[in-house]
Amino acid sequence: MFFVALRLVIWTSALNQATANFQQSGLYRAHEQKLSFGNFKPVKGHKLFATKISSPLVADVFDCVSSCISDSRCISINFAVSPDSNKLHVCELLDTDKYRATAGDLQVNVGFLHYSPSFYLNLLLQSSCQRDLVGIRCERKGKTCSEIKLYSPQATSGSYVIDPDGEGGYEPFTVYCDMTDKNGVGVTIVGHDSETRTLVNGYEAAGSYVRHVHYIGAGLTNVPQLVGLLDMSAHCEQFIKYECYDSALLYMGNPSGWWVSRDLEKMTYWGGASSSDSYKCACGVTNSCADSSRGCNCDKNDGTWREDSGLLTEKSHLPVIQLKFGDTSGSYESGYHTLGKLKCFGIA
Numbered sequence: 510m511f512f513v514a515l516r517l518v519i520w521t522s523a524l525n526q527a528t529a530n531f532q533q534s535g536l537y538r539a540h541e542q543k544l545s546f547g548n549f550k551p552v553k554g555h556k557l558f559a560t561k562i563s564s565p566l567v568a569d570v571f572d573c574v575s576s577c578i579s580d581s582r583c584i585s586i587n588f589a590v591s592p593d594s595n596k597l598h599v600c601e602l603l604d605t606d607k608y609r610a611t612a613g614d615l616q617v618n619v620g621f622l623h624y625s626p627s628f629y630l631n632l633l634l635q636s637s638c639q640r641d642l643v644g645i646r647c648e649r650k651g652k653t654c655s656e657i658k659l660y661s662p663q664a665t666s667g668s669y670v671i672d673p674d675g676e677g678g679y680e681p682f683t684v685y686c687d688m689t690d691k692n693g694v695g696v697t698i699v700g701h702d703s704e705t706r707t708l709v710n711g712y713e714a715a716g717s718y719v720r721h722v723h724y725i726g727a728g729l730t731n732v733p734q735l736v737g738l739l740d741m742s743a744h745c746e747q748f749i750k751y752e753c754y755d756s757a758l759l760y761m762g763n764p765s766g767w768w769v770s771r772d773l774e775k776m777t778y779w780g781g782a783s784s785s786d787s788y789k790c791a792c793g794v795t796n797s798c799a800d801s802s803r804g805c806n807c808d809k810n811d812g813t814w815r816e817d818s819g820l821l822t823e824k825s826h827l828p829v830i831q832l833k834f835g836d837t838s839g840s841y842e843s844g845y846h847t848l849g850k851l852k853c854f855g856i857a
């Protein structure tokens with residue numbers, strides 16, 4: 510115990526110098542006094558696979574963290590548990606952390622301890638950057654993930670705060686940026702509470718089944734925030750699917766089921782079709798429906814499992830706010846709906 514306490518005293522004085530170095534680095538622009546070794550949280554028996562800035566040999570984990578804090582490029586570390594013959598440990602300084610790294614990059618490895626800054630520190634860093642800057646390196650704050658990728662080509666997939674309408678206006682919110690999909694242009698992904706494949710049964714009247722879709726992200730509280738994302742993006746898409754057993758969908762102009770746009774309008778085209786394709790699903794556009802005289806496979810309305818699915822891509826209608834279905838009253842009539850995450854990419 511005494512040894513540990515002594516180490517902490519030495520460590521604290523070393524910290525002041527390390528913090529000063531860190532401050533000079535420009536990495537951390539305010540609230541420097543809140544940064545401490547205590548912000549680095551260990552993940553035992555794990556190693557983060559990321560770009561190594563350097564791999565110094567150090568006496569202990571304190572020296573390893575100190576090396577990281579002193580190097581403005583360092584965001585997290587891997588520390589080798591076993592020393593070499595000179596009693597020195599490998600200390601890998603990494604250019605990203607477990608929050609930003611690609612899923613799966615933090616791997617079990619009993620020979621290492623991984624240390625990333627705590628999530629709390631990430632929040633501090635984000636809030637302490639200057640105007641229009643965000644992230645652990647105080648990058649330019651993006652309106653969308655595509656814009657973040659444009660200004661920071663090295664940005665990796667992970668959670669980011671975006672502010673589609675810029676300073677003021679609506680509040681920024683947290684999204685997932687997929688920096689590899691769509692040729693690496695930077696895809697903004699917003700999930701919701703209705704992604705699970707869900708049974709519809711016992712609702713006969715048209716649109717009597719209602720599923721309200723709520724989009725999820727820290728700071729995301731209203732649809733206009735998402736409208737900003739759609740406006741700033743070149744393309745947006747959302748996958749929609751209805752699996753049906755004797756449950757009609759758009760039914761040649763007398764819909765039993767439909768989706769509701771962000772303006773609360775009843776939409777009479779399905780995934781894979783566009784708004785000019787009235788009462789059509791993807792098969793109606795390609796003249797390949799189960800009944801060639803009808804606009805959707807489900808509109809055959811018979812005792813066979815069928816499905817209509819595809820991407821909705823009209824930015825002025827997205828995101829999907831409600832799903833409504835009917836024609837599922839019989840003991841055998843039923844359906845399942847599936848709705849994908851909202852994905853936007855490219856710069857409008």
Ligand SMILES: [Ca+2]
Pocket residue numbers: 672673674675676677678679680681
């Ligand atoms: Ca704003």
Ligand SMILES: [Ca+2]
Pocket residue numbers: 755756757810836842
């Ligand atoms: Ca029916």
